[in-house]
Amino acid sequence: MNKVLGIIAEYNPFHKGHLHHLQKAKQLVEPDYTIAVMSGNFTQRGEPAIIDKWARTQMALKNGIDLVIELPALYASQTAELFSAGAIQLLHMTGLVTHIAFGSEHNNLDELDMAARVLAEEPAEYRVLLRSYLNKGLSYPFARMRAMQEYFSCANWVKTISSELIESIFRGSNSILALEYLKALKRLESPIKPVIIPRLGASYNSPSLEGEFSSATAIRSAILSGKSWDSVAATLPIPSLEILKETISKGWGPVSIHSFDQMLLGLLRRSSTEEISNWMDVEEGLENRIKKHALESVNIEDFLNKVKTKRYTYTRFQRILIHALLGIKTQDISYYQEKGGPRYLRILGFNTRSIPLLSCLKKRAGLPIITKPSHYYRYGDKDLCTMFQYDVLAGDLYALALPNPENRMGGREFNQGLVMIQS
Amino acid sequence: MNKVLGIIAEYNPFHKGHLHHLQKAKQLVEPDYTIAVMSGNFTQRGEPAIIDKWARTQMALKNGIDLVIELPALYASQTAELFSAGAIQLLHMTGLVTHIAFGSEHNNLDELDMAARVLAEEPAEYRVLLRSYLNKGLSYPFARMRAMQEYFSCANWVKTISSELIESIFRGSNSILALEYLKALKRLESPIKPVIIPRLGASYNSPSLEGEFSSATAIRSAILSGKSWDSVAATLPIPSLEILKETISKGWGPVSIHSFDQMLLGLLRRSSTEEISNWMDVEEGLENRIKKHALESVNIEDFLNKVKTKRYTYTRFQRILIHALLGIKTQDISYYQEKGGPRYLRILGFNTRSIPLLSCLKKRAGLPIITKPSHYYRYGDKDLCTMFQYDVLAGDLYALALPNPENRMGGREFNQGLVMIQS
Numbered sequence: 001m002n003k004v005l006g007i008i009a010e011y012n013p014f015h016k017g018h019l020h021h022l023q024k025a026k027q028l029v030e031p032d033y034t035i036a037v038m039s040g041n042f043t044q045r046g047e048p049a050i051i052d053k054w055a056r057t058q059m060a061l062k063n064g065i066d067l068v069i070e071l072p073a074l075y076a077s078q079t080a081e082l083f084s085a086g087a088i089q090l091l092h093m094t095g096l097v098t099h100i101a102f103g104s105e106h107n108n109l110d111e112l113d114m115a116a117r118v119l120a121e122e123p124a125e126y127r128v129l130l131r132s133y134l135n136k137g138l139s140y141p142f143a144r145m146r147a148m149q150e151y152f153s154c155a156n157w158v159k160t161i162s163s164e165l166i167e168s169i170f171r172g173s174n175s176i177l178a179l180e181y182l183k184a185l186k187r188l189e190s191p192i193k194p195v196i197i198p199r200l201g202a203s204y205n206s207p208s209l210e211g212e213f214s215s216a217t218a219i220r221s222a223i224l225s226g227k228s229w230d231s232v233a234a235t236l237p238i239p240s241l242e243i244l245k246e247t248i249s250k251g252w253g254p255v256s257i258h259s260f261d262q263m264l265l266g267l268l269r270r271s272s273t274e275e276i277s278n279w280m281d282v283e284e285g286l287e288n289r290i291k292k293h294a295l296e297s298v299n300i301e302d303f304l305n306k307v308k309t310k311r312y313t314y315t316r317f318q319r320i321l322i323h324a325l326l327g328i329k330t331q332d333i334s335y336y337q338e339k340g341g342p343r344y345l346r347i348l349g350f351n352t353r354s355i356p357l358l359s360c361l362k363k364r365a366g367l368p369i370i371t372k373p374s375h376y377y378r379y380g381d382k383d384l385c386t387m388f389q390y391d392v393l394a395g396d397l398y399a400l401a402l403p404n405p406e407n408r409m410g411g412r413e414f415n416q417g418l419v420m421i422q423s
Numbered sequence: 424m425n426k427v428l429g430i431i432a433e434y435n436p437f438h439k440g441h442l443h444h445l446q447k448a449k450q451l452v453e454p455d456y457t458i459a460v461m462s463g464n465f466t467q468r469g470e471p472a473i474i475d476k477w478a479r480t481q482m483a484l485k486n487g488i489d490l491v492i493e494l495p496a497l498y499a500s501q502t503a504e505l506f507s508a509g510a511i512q513l514l515h516m517t518g519l520v521t522h523i524a525f526g527s528e529h530n531n532l533d534e535l536d537m538a539a540r541v542l543a544e545e546p547a548e549y550r551v552l553l554r555s556y557l558n559k560g561l562s563y564p565f566a567r568m569r570a571m572q573e574y575f576s577c578a579n580w581v582k583t584i585s586s587e588l589i590e591s592i593f594r595g596s597n598s599i600l601a602l603e604y605l606k607a608l609k610r611l612e613s614p615i616k617p618v619i620i621p622r623l624g625a626s627y628n629s630p631s632l633e634g635e636f637s638s639a640t641a642i643r644s645a646i647l648s649g650k651s652w653d654s655v656a657a658t659l660p661i662p663s664l665e666i667l668k669e670t671i672s673k674g675w676g677p678v679s680i681h682s683f684d685q686m687l688l689g690l691l692r693r694s695s696t697e698e699i700s701n702w703m704d705v706e707e708g709l710e711n712r713i714k715k716h717a718l719e720s721v722n723i724e725d726f727l728n729k730v731k732t733k734r735y736t737y738t739r740f741q742r743i744l745i746h747a748l749l750g751i752k753t754q755d756i757s758y759y760q761e762k763g764g765p766r767y768l769r770i771l772g773f774n775t776r777s778i779p780l781l782s783c784l785k786k787r788a789g790l791p792i793i794t795k796p797s798h799y800y801r802y803g804d805k806d807l808c809t810m811f812q813y814d815v816l817a818g819d820l821y822a823l824a825l826p827n828p829e830n831r832m833g834g835r836e837f838n839q840g841l842v843m844i845q846s
Contacts, residue, residue, distance in 0.1 A: 262823050263689035269819045269833055270690075270750065295819060295833035327693065396692045396718060400685050410692055410718035 001360060005031035006097035006192065007065070008087040008181070010039045012049045012220065014059035014240045017213050022064050024197045025101030033066045033357045035097060037087045038348065039076040040391060041398040042326075046077045046318030048260065048398055050220045051253035054419055055243055057349040061421040062239035066354035067361075068419070069094075070346040072387055073394040074333060077322040079281075080173075082333060084180030085187075089341035092190045095364030096357070101195040102181055105172025109196050111161050115169055116182035118148055126151045139311050145170040174199060209235065223254050251404020257318065259401035261299045264321055268294035268303070271324070280323040280330045281316060290320070325397060326390050336387065343384040346370040346391065349419025374414040424783060428454035429520035429615065430488070431510040431604070433462045435472045435643065437482035437663045440636050445487050447620045448524030456489045456780045458520060460510045461771065462499040463814055464821040465749075469500045469741030471683065471821055473643050474676035477842055478666055480772040484844040485662035489777035490784075491842070492517075493769040495810055496817040497756060500745040502704075503596075505756060507603035508610075512764035515613045518787030519780070524618040525604055528595025532619050534584050538592055539605035541571055549574045562734050568593040597622060632658065646677050674827020680741065682824035684722045687744055691717035691726070694747070703746040703753045704739060713743070748820055749813050759810065766807040769793040769814065772842025797837040 005025055011018060026034065038060060040053045049056060057068045075086030091097045106112060118126055129150050133143035149163040169175045178196065185192055209218045214235040222232050223244070233241055247253050257264075268276075268290060276287035289307055297303035300321070308314045322328075336343070345367050350358060362369060368379045376388045396410035428448055434441060449457065461483060463476045472479060480491045498509030514520045529535060541549055552573050556566035572586040592598045601619065608615055632641045637658040645655050646667070656664055670676050680687075691699075691713060699710035712730055720726035723744070731737045745751075759766070768790050773781060785792060791802045799811045819833035 260685075262683075262685045265831070266686035266689070266820055266823050267693075269823070270748070270816065298828055298831040325693070393693065397689055400689055400692070405721055408688070408721040 001032050001096070001357070003029055003031040003098045004094075004096045004357070005029045005034040006091040006094075006100040007034060007036045008071075008084070008091070008100070008102065009036055009060070010043050010049070010216070011036070011056045011060050012039075012043055012216050013051065013056065013244055014063050014237065015214065015216060015219055015235050016237060017215070019063055019237050020213070021101070021103055021197050025099075025195060026064070028195055028197070029099045029101065031099065033096075033354055034064065035067045035069060035091070035094060035357075036060050036065045037069050037071050037090050040070050040073055041394050042073060042077045042322050044077060044080075044083050045315050046320070046322045047257050048255045048401060050223060050255060051244065051247045052255075052395075052398065053348055054416055055247045055252065057419045058421065059240045059243050061349055061351045061419065061423075062243070063237050065351075067350040067357055068348040070348050070391065072342050072344075072346070073326060073390040074328060074336065074387055075342060077319050078333070079319075080177050080180045081183075082337075084177060085184045085337065086342055088181055088184035088190070088192075089188065090345060090367075092185075092188050092192060093342070093345065093366040094361060095366055096360055097192055099193045099195050100181065100185075101197050102174070102178055103197050103199045104175040104178035105199055106165075106169045106175040106178070107196050107198045109194065110159075111165060112169065112175065112178055112196070113182055113194075114159065114161055115148060115166065116179050116186060118151060119144075119179060120183040120186035123151070125154070141170065141176075211235075220254070220256075223248070224256050224258075248403075251407055252402055254403070255398065255401050257300050257321075259403075260321075260325070260397075263397070263400060264300050264325065265294060265297065265303065267324055276324070278329050279320055280328045280333065281320050283312075286312065286320075290317075326393055328390070336383070339383060342367065343381065343387050344368045344370050344376075344379075346373075346388070347418060349421070351421040351423040353423045371418055424455050424519070424780070426452055426454040426521045427517075427519045427780070428452045428457040429514040429517075429523040430457060430459045431494075431507070431514070431523070431525065432459055432483070433466050433472070433639070434459070434479045434483050435462070435466055435639050436474065436479065436667055437486050437660065438637065438639060438642055438658050439660060440638070442486055442660050443636070444524070444526055444620050448522075448618060449487070451618055451620070452522045452524065454522065456519075456777055457487065458490045458492060458514065458517060458780075459483050459488045460492050460494050460513050463493050463496055464817050465496060465500045465745050467500060467503075467506045468738050469743070469745045470680050471678045471824060473646060473678060474667065474670045475678075475818075475821065476771055477839055478670045478675065480842045481844065482663045482666050484772055484774045484842065484846075485666070486660050488774075490773045490780060491771040493771050493814065495765050495767075495769070496749060496813040497751060497759065497810055498765060500742050501756070502742075503600050503603045504606075505760075507600060508607045508760065509765055511604055511607035511613070511615075512611065513768060513790075515608075515611050515615060516765075516789040517768065517784060518789055519783055520615055522616045522618050523604065523608075524620050525597070525601055526620045526622045527598040527601035528622055529588075529592045529598040529601070530619045530621045532617065533582075534588060535592065535598065535601055535619070536605055536617075537582065537584055538571060538589065539602050539609060541574060542567075542602060543606040543609035546574070548577070564593065564599075634658075643677070643679075646671070647679050647681075674830055675825055677826070678821065678824050680723050680727075680744075682826075683744075683748070683820075686820070686823060687723050687748065688717060688720065688726065690747055699747070701752050702743055703751045703756065704743050706735075709735065709743075713740075749816055751813070759806070762806060765790065766804065766810050767791045767793050767799075767802075769796070769811070770841060772844065774844040774846040776846045794841055 041049055043049055060068050069090055071087050126147055129147035133146045149166050152160045207218055209222055212234055219232050219235055273287040273291050276290050293303050293307040297306055304314050304317055307317050345365055370376055377385050392413045395413045399408050399410055402408055464472055466472055483491050494510050549570055552570035553566055556569045572589050575583050630641055632645055635657055642655050642658055696710040696714050699713050716726050716730040720729055727737050727740050730740050768788055793799055800808050815836045818836045822831050822833055825831055
């Protein structure tokens with residue numbers, strides 16, 4: 001086995017943009033196998049996935065992924081930095097992945113790499129600049145950009161990047177993720193080679209359905225608003241469309257943050273400001289703001305619109321809600337980051353052609369491999385157990401948001417087998 | 424003012440049986456005024472009330488009550504013993520109530536009084552018997568009955584009550600409440616005179632609608648299952664029917680435990696067995712049973728049916744759910760019971776003819792009177808504040824179960840004025 005390609009994705013749902021990305025990456029890398037690290041039932045924006053992780057695994061496998069590994073819930077609904085760190089650590093710990101492919105608005109790898117190096121190494125001068133911009137009241141992403149601009153304008157590097165270039169990198173949500181992937185690779189001193197896949201045109205990020213390459217956001221919002229399948233069919237590969245239709249027809253979806261209205265608002269109203277202040281990402285003073293708006297809102301969307309500020313975004317509060325739901329505190333994640341990140345490789349599914357890959361993985365992986373979740377405690381590893389219990393809880397709570405009341409039983413984590421696709 | 428009648432009720436909803444009880448009591452006592460102590464948004468059986476406390480206060484006032492005082496949420500969803508203790512303490516602390524009228528299946532006051540004396544005084548012999556029956560594994564209500572039977576068969580009282588009689592007292596849910604009221608009066612050495620109102624025929628307790636005198640349970644279940652107003656109209660006084668129709672047409676009801684499915688199952692699934700074991704009424708070992716069935720159930724009714732046992736009833740678990748929701752721990756209520764019970768008289772509403780009663784109340788009451796909830800913290804009484812915050816939380820969570828999503832704002836406790844009825 002010479003080359004194994006790694007992809008980081010949410011496939012929420014798997015659309016033609018994802019397929020294009022996968023095909024391009026395969027053309028460039030010519031891998032023997034492709035492994036995806038995928039978020040489970042909650043995503044990076046702090047939302048529940050439109051359909052559960054098993055249905056999305058099926059989509060991934062039917063569209064050309066060979067093996068799907070779950071990004072633990074503790075890492076899935078986090079900032080770009082932690083999300084990327086967790087995902088890259090997993091791919092690295094497979095011991096097999098040789099290349100990782102990602103999209104980026106800014107597609108000059110050398111330039112991205114220079115910026116990522118500063119983030120990874122945090123030279124003293126850069127740290128001083130960053131602190132001074134934060135002290136001036138700039139938000140973290142903005143302070144980081146300014147500090148880097150100033151750092152490069154003074155640095156005596158052989159090559160440098162202009163302020164305009166840096167601004168253009170930090171403007172794209174995908175290039176920010178790309179920076180974080182590169183940074184995580186550097187910190188691990190990983191031999192994995194990054195490959196950039198040029199993004200398709202601007203329409204790809206549009207919130208409304210636009211032809212074949214629509215954004216996942218646009219596709220989800222069409223499905224959630226009850227639009228006909230015809231209106232989204234063009235944007236989805238056939239297997240995706242079939243799986244979505246099947247899953248939704250049986251009341252296993254669609255799920256949105258709205259499906260959690262009662263649970264989340266109830267949790268916010270029941271929690272004291274002291275409890276709220278312990279949830280991850282709740283900075284000093286935000287607990288009062290959260291408490292106030294939880295009382296003054298009639299649903300979660302209403303809450304998010306009222307609670308957000310220029311500095312603290314809608315998405316940030318949405319992630320806080322997921323932390324609240326799963327009981328994630330700042331110290332939980334710092335504990336694991338100090339220990340090197342995720343504690344296990346949880347296989348969600350694979351296709352039959354990748355059976356040799358699986359046996360290689362068993363030999364080479366640097367982490368325990370979970371294929372039978374009900375045996376998770378057998379590793380006798382407390383850290384593994386604690387981390388895995390967040391995944392279990394995520395599933396048990398996600399179940400309560402399913403449209404069909406008969407599907408709301410918990411414990412699916414232990415009853416649902418691996419997804420296996422014949423190929 | 425010579426006579427003030429006290430009534431303890433839930434009025435969930437106020438039906439013709441309640442009206443009959445009130446009219447009989449007024450005939451017997453001939454009071455100047457009548458005060459009701461009423462549960463708020465959650466009731467003694469551990470259920471949310473079908474419509475909120477303000478609408479039920481309106482019903483009470485329009486049907487002949489002069490003043491409605493809320494039984495704090497901390498006391499409302501408790502066993503007969505604590506519910507009664509809280510309600511009697513409130514009526515006693517008004518400093519005005521001279522009589523209290525209650526229904527009882529067993530209507531010989533002397534006999535009830537003898538039994539109540541044993542419960543209030545707990546003579547050493549009785550305590551030994553009670554303990555021995557509990558040690559034999561009998562449930563508390565049953566052990567109490569047996570201990571009392573044996574106690575009376577040995578006691579050298581001038582008058583005694585037969586085992587059959589004791590059994591007949593303990594068989595009726597209303598005579599058990601009556602015993603508790605009498606016991607609470609004795610413990611307070613209250614001068615309030617108890618008055619028994621004979622119950623109407625057996626049909627009164629039936630779960631199905633039967634003519635004019637149907638049970639509140641039957642009426643609620645007809646309304647919740649969407650039966651026509653015609654089918655319940657005969658069981659309700661006209662003001663009750665009008666208020667119910669109006670409240671429900673605006674989406675402020677009907678509310679049932681089912682309306683809390685997601686919030687409650689979510690709470691159970693999120694809570695550790697350690698947290699569960701701290702909720703009031705969760706005896707050793709029940710936390711595991713609760714946790715297991717929370718995962719295996721698709722809604723709360725399903726959960727209650729699965730979790731109940733011969734010893735631990737459906738109603739007991741339903742009360743545990745309300746304790747969980749409001750965060751009530753055993754030590755919370757024992758703390759207040761040691762301090763003498765409820766810390767305030769919260770007025771929900773009154774009719775205009777009772778204005779002289781209100782001014783008398785202000786002079787004679789043994790507790791702070793809350794008429795403006797937003798000023799509750801001004802009394803500078805920490806215990807009052809803590810107890811009142813359970814009422815506030817009860818309202819904020821009840822709001823999330825309302826059928827009309829637009830009514831789900833919290834904070835109504837502070838925005839809703841007193842209910843005032845012209846008379």
